[in-house]
Amino acid sequence: MDLQQLTREFEQIALANDWQALHTAKNLAAAVSVEAAELLAEFQWLSDQQAEALAADSEARRRVGEEVADVLLYLLALCRRLDLDLLEVAGDKMAKNRRRLLSP
Numbered sequence: 001m002d003l004q005q006l007t008r009e010f011e012q013i014a015l016a017n018d019w020q021a022l023h024t025a026k027n028l029a030a031a032v033s034v035e036a037a038e039l040l041a042e043f044q045w046l047s048d049q050q051a052e053a054l055a056a057d058s059e060a061r062r063r064v065g066e067e068v069a070d071v072l073l074y075l076l077a078l079c080r081r082l083d084l085d086l087l088e089v090a091g092d093k094m095a096k097n098r099r100r101l102l103s104p
Contacts, residue, residue: 003087006076007076014077023077024081025081032075035074039064039067039068039070039071042063042067
């Protein structure tokens with residue numbers, strides 16, 4: 001599955017649940033933040049070593065994966081709403097980071 005397919009499927013779910021009116025740019029940005037906080041909650045109070053060990057715990061990996069997916073889906077919806085190509089803007093940002101590393 002590619003990003004366009006994910007975006008379309010998420011839009012279909014939004015349509016089926018009548019969420020379109022709620023999917024404003026502001027609300028989608030807030031949703032990204034909320035979902036990122038839920039992702040962070042999976043790691044709260046863990047040491048670095050315990051956090052790394054989550055990879056071996058299938059239930060923890062499932063929960064983390066669901067939160068990662070939620071962040072991605074809301075990011076895709078936000079990009080769609082603002083007519084941004086996620087891969088393009090990420091590539092542009094990486095190019096900017098590379099230039100910053102190379103400049104004195």
